[in-house]
Amino acid sequence: MNDAHSTGHAEHSIRGYIFVFIALLVGTMFTVWASYIDLGHQWNIVLALVIASVKAFLVAGYFMHLVSERKLIFMVLGSTAFFFAGLIFITLWSMQPHSLIHL
Amino acid sequence: MENVIAFFSKLLGMPVLASKHGIEVDNLIIYVHWLMIALFIGWLAYFVYALFRFRKGKHPRADYDGVKSHASTYVEVAVAVIEGVLLIGFAIPFWYQNAGKFPAESESTVVHVVAQQFAWNVRYPGADGKAGRQDFHLVNAATNPFGLDPNDPDGKDDFATVNDLHVPINKPVIINLTSKDVIHSFKVIAMRITQDAIPGLKIPSHFTPTKIGIYQINCAQLCGNGHASMANGRLVVQTQEDFDKWIAAKSKTGGASQSFE
Amino acid sequence: MEIPYAVQPRRDTGLYNAKLGIWLFLASEVMLFGALFSAYILLRVGAAPGMWPHGWLNVPIGMANTFVLICSSITTVLAWVACKDRNYNKFKFFHALTLVLALTFVGIKSYEYYTKFTHYEITLTNGKFADGHVVAKSKDFDLIKKTGSVTLHGHIVEKREELMDMHSAEARHEKHEELTVPAAEITRMENYGPWHHTYLAIYFTLTALHALHVIGGALVIGYMWVTAGKMWKTDPERFTNRIEVSGLFWHFVDLVWIFLFPVLYLL
Amino acid sequence: MQPTTHATAQPGNSEAAHAHSAHHEPGFLSKYVFSTDHKVIGIQYGITGLAFLFFGFCLMMMMRWQIAYPGKALPVVGHLLEKMLGDVAAKGMISPDLYNSFGAMHGTIMVFLAVVPLVFGAFGNYVVPLQIGAVDMAFPRVNMASYQAYFIGGIIMLVSFFIPGGAAQAGWTSYSPLASIIPTDGQTFWLVGMVFLITSSLLGAVNFIVTIIQLRAPGMTWMRLPFFCWSQFVTAFLLLLAFPPLEAAGVMQLMDKVFHTSFFLPTGLAVGGAYANISGGGSPLLWQHLFWFLGHPEVYVLILPAMGIVAEIIANNTRKPLWGYKSLVYSVLILGFLSFIVWAHHMYMTGMGTHIATFFQTTTMIISIPSVVILTCLFLSLWGGSIRFNTPMLFALAFLPMFGIGGLTGLPLGLNFPDLHLHDTYYVIAHFHYVVAPGTIFALFAGVYFWFPKATGRMMNEFWGRVHFWLSLVFMNAIFQPMFAQGMAGMLRRMSDGGANYSLAKVPDAIGGLSDSIMYCNTTISIAAWCLGLAQLPFIFNFFWSIKNGKKVTSDNPWQATTLDWQTPTPPPHGNFTRPMEVFRGPYEYSVPGHAADFTPQNEPPSK
Numbered sequence A: 001m002n003d004a005h006s007t008g009h010a011e012h013s014i015r016g017y018i019f020v021f022i023a024l025l026v027g028t029m030f031t032v033w034a035s036y037i038d039l040g041h042q043w044n045i046v047l048a049l050v051i052a053s054v055k056a057f058l059v060a061g062y063f064m065h066l067v068s069e070r071k072l073i074f075m076v077l078g079s080t081a082f083f084f085a086g087l088i089f090i091t092l093w094s095m096q097p098h099s100l101i102h103l
Numbered sequence B: 001m002e003n004v005i006a007f008f009s010k011l012l013g014m015p016v017l018a019s020k021h022g023i024e025v026d027n028l029i030i031y032v033h034w035l036m037i038a039l040f041i042g043w044l045a046y047f048v049y050a051l052f053r054f055r056k057g058k059h060p061r062a063d064y065d066g067v068k069s070h071a072s073t074y075v076e077v078a079v080a081v082i083e084g085v086l087l088i089g090f091a092i093p094f095w096y097q098n099a100g101k102f103p104a105e106s107e108s109t110v111v112h113v114v115a116q117q118f119a120w121n122v123r124y125p126g127a128d129g130k131a132g133r134q135d136f137h138l139v140n141a142a143t144n145p146f147g148l149d150p151n152d153p154d155g156k157d158d159f160a161t162v163n164d165l166h167v168p169i170n171k172p173v174i175i176n177l178t179s180k181d182v183i184h185s186f187k188v189i190a191m192r193i194t195q196d197a198i199p200g201l202k203i204p205s206h207f208t209p210t211k212i213g214i215y216q217i218n219c220a221q222l223c224g225n226g227h228a229s230m231a232n233g234r235l236v237v238q239t240q241e242d243f244d245k246w247i248a249a250k251s252k253t254g255g256a257s258q259s260f261e
Numbered sequence C: 001m002e003i004p005y006a007v008q009p010r011r012d013t014g015l016y017n018a019k020l021g022i023w024l025f026l027a028s029e030v031m032l033f034g035a036l037f038s039a040y041i042l043l044r045v046g047a048a049p050g051m052w053p054h055g056w057l058n059v060p061i062g063m064a065n066t067f068v069l070i071c072s073s074i075t076t077v078l079a080w081v082a083c084k085d086r087n088y089n090k091f092k093f094f095h096a097l098t099l100v101l102a103l104t105f106v107g108i109k110s111y112e113y114y115t116k117f118t119h120y121e122i123t124l125t126n127g128k129f130a131d132g133h134v135v136a137k138s139k140d141f142d143l144i145k146k147t148g149s150v151t152l153h154g155h156i157v158e159k160r161e162e163l164m165d166m167h168s169a170e171a172r173h174e175k176h177e178e179l180t181v182p183a184a185e186i187t188r189m190e191n192y193g194p195w196h197h198t199y200l201a202i203y204f205t206l207t208a209l210h211a212l213h214v215i216g217g218a219l220v221i222g223y224m225w226v227t228a229g230k231m232w233k234t235d236p237e238r239f240t241n242r243i244e245v246s247g248l249f250w251h252f253v254d255l256v257w258i259f260l261f262p263v264l265y266l267l
Numbered sequence D: 001m002q003p004t005t006h007a008t009a010q011p012g013n014s015e016a017a018h019a020h021s022a023h024h025e026p027g028f029l030s031k032y033v034f035s036t037d038h039k040v041i042g043i044q045y046g047i048t049g050l051a052f053l054f055f056g057f058c059l060m061m062m063m064r065w066q067i068a069y070p071g072k073a074l075p076v077v078g079h080l081l082e083k084m085l086g087d088v089a090a091k092g093m094i095s096p097d098l099y100n101s102f103g104a105m106h107g108t109i110m111v112f113l114a115v116v117p118l119v120f121g122a123f124g125n126y127v128v129p130l131q132i133g134a135v136d137m138a139f140p141r142v143n144m145a146s147y148q149a150y151f152i153g154g155i156i157m158l159v160s161f162f163i164p165g166g167a168a169q170a171g172w173t174s175y176s177p178l179a180s181i182i183p184t185d186g187q188t189f190w191l192v193g194m195v196f197l198i199t200s201s202l203l204g205a206v207n208f209i210v211t212i213i214q215l216r217a218p219g220m221t222w223m224r225l226p227f228f229c230w231s232q233f234v235t236a237f238l239l240l241l242a243f244p245p246l247e248a249a250g251v252m253q254l255m256d257k258v259f260h261t262s263f264f265l266p267t268g269l270a271v272g273g274a275y276a277n278i279s280g281g282g283s284p285l286l287w288q289h290l291f292w293f294l295g296h297p298e299v300y301v302l303i304l305p306a307m308g309i310v311a312e313i314i315a316n317n318t319r320k321p322l323w324g325y326k327s328l329v330y331s332v333l334i335l336g337f338l339s340f341i342v343w344a345h346h347m348y349m350t351g352m353g354t355h356i357a358t359f360f361q362t363t364t365m366i367i368s369i370p371s372v373v374i375l376t377c378l379f380l381s382l383w384g385g386s387i388r389f390n391t392p393m394l395f396a397l398a399f400l401p402m403f404g405i406g407g408l409t410g411l412p413l414g415l416n417f418p419d420l421h422l423h424d425t426y427y428v429i430a431h432f433h434y435v436v437a438p439g440t441i442f443a444l445f446a447g448v449y450f451w452f453p454k455a456t457g458r459m460m461n462e463f464w465g466r467v468h469f470w471l472s473l474v475f476m477n478a479i480f481q482p483m484f485a486q487g488m489a490g491m492l493r494r495m496s497d498g499g500a501n502y503s504l505a506k507v508p509d510a511i512g513g514l515s516d517s518i519m520y521c522n523t524t525i526s527i528a529a530w531c532l533g534l535a536q537l538p539f540i541f542n543f544f545w546s547i548k549n550g551k552k553v554t555s556d557n558p559w560q561a562t563t564l565d566w567q568t569p570t571p572p573p574h575g576n577f578t579r580p581m582e583v584f585r586g587p588y589e590y591s592v593p594g595h596a597a598d599f600t601p602q603n604e605p606p607s608k
């Protein structure tokens, strides 16, 4: 990734970038549109998060070149994702049994 | 065995014990300390011996390979196994029994305790044994800290005390704990019970007192400059008769809208 | 003294120092925003039933800002490609675009903040709630002395719960009009700042932190745009690396927004 | 006998290096204050950290007076305190407010301003690049920024003592709502200070990881990396991933303080009998989760580098390889990994559900295993050695049983049934002080005595070193051992009167309470603490005196060590090495059979 690409290469990837760009715009419009139709509350949330994840994958994968990145970076990000998941899920899990008082 | 336990609990300086589950707390503390002491003494003996035997004057040229036996692996595995036994055999089932299973409310003394800087407010359901309806929209810090419904007949004989918690002996006590301001922690050492009182949450906890007497309620969570002197709470464990008398007397004078400050 | 692998990648890792560094930094950023997202989830799950707001933000504006950030991402990529192709002018052009887009984002965001701070919820003496943007205040308006009046563009509702869902079809079709409320009828008046509701608290915290990242990124981009000429001549490869690294940061900022937008505006 | 040729000092060597860098001889400011050289930054961290360590200890010595003699005016410094701090120290007494401030700041300063900067910022910075054969850290200017952020954070914390109302009072754990509702600004300063300290640590962490991954000298494979570098590597990851959640929490608490949000404030809070005018809807437990998500990894940040230092010194002074180097490495990796999933063992008494309690008890028990493995490896490394008892080695050896006591007493705390009794008592205080005070601090002392000759070219005095060691060992134990008894008897921590109110003196008819002998321990502990203070004087004098007057080293490698940090000129010049380093073997090749010298440096070419 670091060695200079030939011009032809760059031309090729520019088309890819533009494609990702358009996909992101469409995804944004789609998620807004989807939020106005009623799928049942949970499903609206799930759909919005799925779209956001796809968009995030596009940005990270192509703009940030993660799809062709080195193993080391994956190890770093993998462990981060793991601990992040732990933080969210364990915290949620342990808060659950409390009976909240709503004043 | 009893004697051994008693001896160790003396050795470790465990304070007076006055609750049913407390014996399990103490036993587990003692078992863990056996493990700790055994490990510590074992290692220390090895340590001192190794330092002595392999000091430079005695052993001028070190041995490249060092220990070749696998004894250490066995020790490590043994530690892991013993910890596993303590965990799976004692700690986890104890906790499930205790925190997981609550005694039936009908067979227990149920009290509400609201902590505040720097005192314990206690509310009893009164002689009828029924607590009045609570609605937190009605809470008013000065006149109605529990948010009681003044129109509920069950609540008419409810009463409240400050820093004075009476319970009958040998009957489970359920404490519904919350706090008005900051986090406090309800701790009665002889009962081997600690439970944080957290504003916004109502957390039940329970114990069964087994010795008559007066105990101090400690606050075990830093709650401000009066934390050290939040020491006036009393837990009074009485016979059932004395307790009933006390309830009856209080129910007459008490009332749901009693002020606390 | 030369620090190795500052420009060329190290063979066994395939990375140059700064690239590994920025990814590590981004990992910590994931945990930072991740913790705030967990806070968001917890606050939302823990909210009293019906008291978590929907539709308090202006979706078209948020969407426009999303477009702005996505555009800035593609211009960043194109600027980097231009660097790789050693096309200085093209680089300058795309990088300038990125900068302009970044500033646009901040501008739009400030406008959104402004509309929140001028949006008031007023508890009336009759127990109802007036809610809307302040259009005008009479000169003698004073809540304590109970003189004067305030004019809102908004509506009046019976219960506070009704203010929570502004996203539903009914809420969107509700008529908003100019209302004048005398101070004497007001028991409490509070604008939609972070103190108004935990939703707004997390909204302001997340977006302000995000905006700080945008501003920080813009400063870096601006600095590199201005000083590009020198290093371009002496060490174009190192310069390209820098553009790549700052670009990674910029995409990450975009990526955070991709989650912020649906979570705060739509759900 | 080839090794010694380049292991011994070649005076010309370092001179030459000096001349080499002389063409841009930097001025005083850029050489000592705004330096980007990792060694200078390491020393800056070291001096600042030691000063904070001493300051944190001074706070505690004053608090111990209040614990031992509650309500009596502080001798000697009481008057001064009143002058400087005003009402909170009225009549030279430590008021509860001041006690709480000092307590919170003792914890904060010790953890975030003294020990982390020392073990990570100072030793890590100074030693890691040398040990891996690098010319500097990967990002020297980021390194400088990291120190500066730390310095600013420290200043903010110090300033907070002098603002009206004084420094933060809610404990180093800063639990909300208490932290948010105390009306003074101490907590705000604390939070802002923490944001700087966290930033500093994050910058440092990125720098360390990149340096260790990218700048290892040729031949320095992962399994040839000295254990100290491994421990720093794992530590850096802990800082990198655990600190941001605290930063997020800090920002939220700051919002609560400054913008009156309710992140950690539930609905219906009534403070001082009046309703708090807040929106409510927040969660006090959220703060605890985010704090301890950092808090537990943080305690391993305090201990892992200390273990690294101890391992280096033990290998060097037993003159044999560390036993089980690979187990050590894997254990430290597992330890780092597991430390992220045990945090709620600090929150057992918040009333968590049974399943979640089971989960955290189990992970807590599991995490003790790698510690046992590490300690076992270090112990077994002694067997067959030829042990030299110099000052660094004494401190390193004492670390082992001291950490053992601290670690073992973590076990009952990790099981939540025993924790019912022990939570928030002095047992907890004793537990963690055994790990951090006679544990980590001893390791720090060991490290100072050990690397002092590398940094200054002079040895510290052995005799006074030994005096320092024995006195410290005795008094440390005299301080912390009785605390186990106090805690077991039920004495609670964070008591501005040392538990006097809880001794039940007021209610003679009550059962239980603290016995006179337990209360009397307060006094003996305090006296031991002041004696420990005196016992530091030999160290402080020895330290400063030896910089100018210590015995000159006769070689670049006075301890005859194998790692690369000793194969440089003394003190190492800018750029560290006078010739490129190449590594041929593992880090601890001592007493290799068939070798005349009892050590074989990592960079000595294999003899063919």
Ligand code: HEA
Residues within 6 Å of the ligand: B039, B040, B041, B043, B044, B047, D173, D299, D300, D302, D303, D345, D346, D364, D365, D367, D368, D369, D371, D372, D375, D400, D401, D402, D403, D404, D405, D406, D407, D408, D410, D411, D413, D414, D415, D419, D422, D423, D424, D428, D431, D432, D435, D436
């Ligand atoms: C460096 C710091 C450090 C370290 C390493 C540890 C290590 C451990 N800690 Fe500790 N802990 C703290 C610092 C530390 N802790 C602090 C600061 C607090 C209090 C915070 C506060 O509330 O303010 C705390 C509090 C604390 C609690 C909460 C108590 C409470 O508040 O109620 C718990 C509970 O589980 C716990 C458990 C453990 C465990 C199981 C380990 C395990 O990792 C220990 C494993 C180690 C061993 C098992 C030892 C093995 C050694 C041998 C077997 C050899 C023996 C040697 C000889 C005899 C020579 N700790």
Ligand code: HEA
Residues within 6 Å of the ligand: D047, D050, D051, D053, D054, D057, D060, D064, D103, D104, D106, D107, D108, D110, D111, D115, D170, D171, D172, D173, D302, D429, D433, D436, D437, D438, D441, D479, D493, D494, D495, D496, D529, D532, D536, D539, D540, D543
């Ligand atoms: C790394 C962490 C660390 C360290 C090292 C220490 C060290 C010490 N601590 Fe502390 N302590 C904490 C972290 C630490 N502590 C925390 C987190 C708390 C909880 C706070 C809270 O409740 O919120 C606490 C609480 C705490 C309490 C309980 C207070 C209470 O609950 O009310 C006590 C009581 O005695 C105490 C005592 C001591 C003592 C006597 C030392 C001694 O061991 C100190 C030894 C120090 C030295 C020996 C200094 C040596 C330095 C030099 C000699 C400088 C040389 C300088 C140059 C050469 C330039 N500590």
Ligand code: CUA
Residues within 6 Å of the ligand: B116, B117, B118, B183, B184, B185, B219, B220, B221, B222, B223, B224, B226, B227, B228, B230
């Ligand atoms: Cu209440 Cu401490």
Ligand SMILES: [Cu+2]
Residues within 6 Å of the ligand: D295, D296, D299, D342, D343, D345, D346
């Ligand atoms: Cu812990």
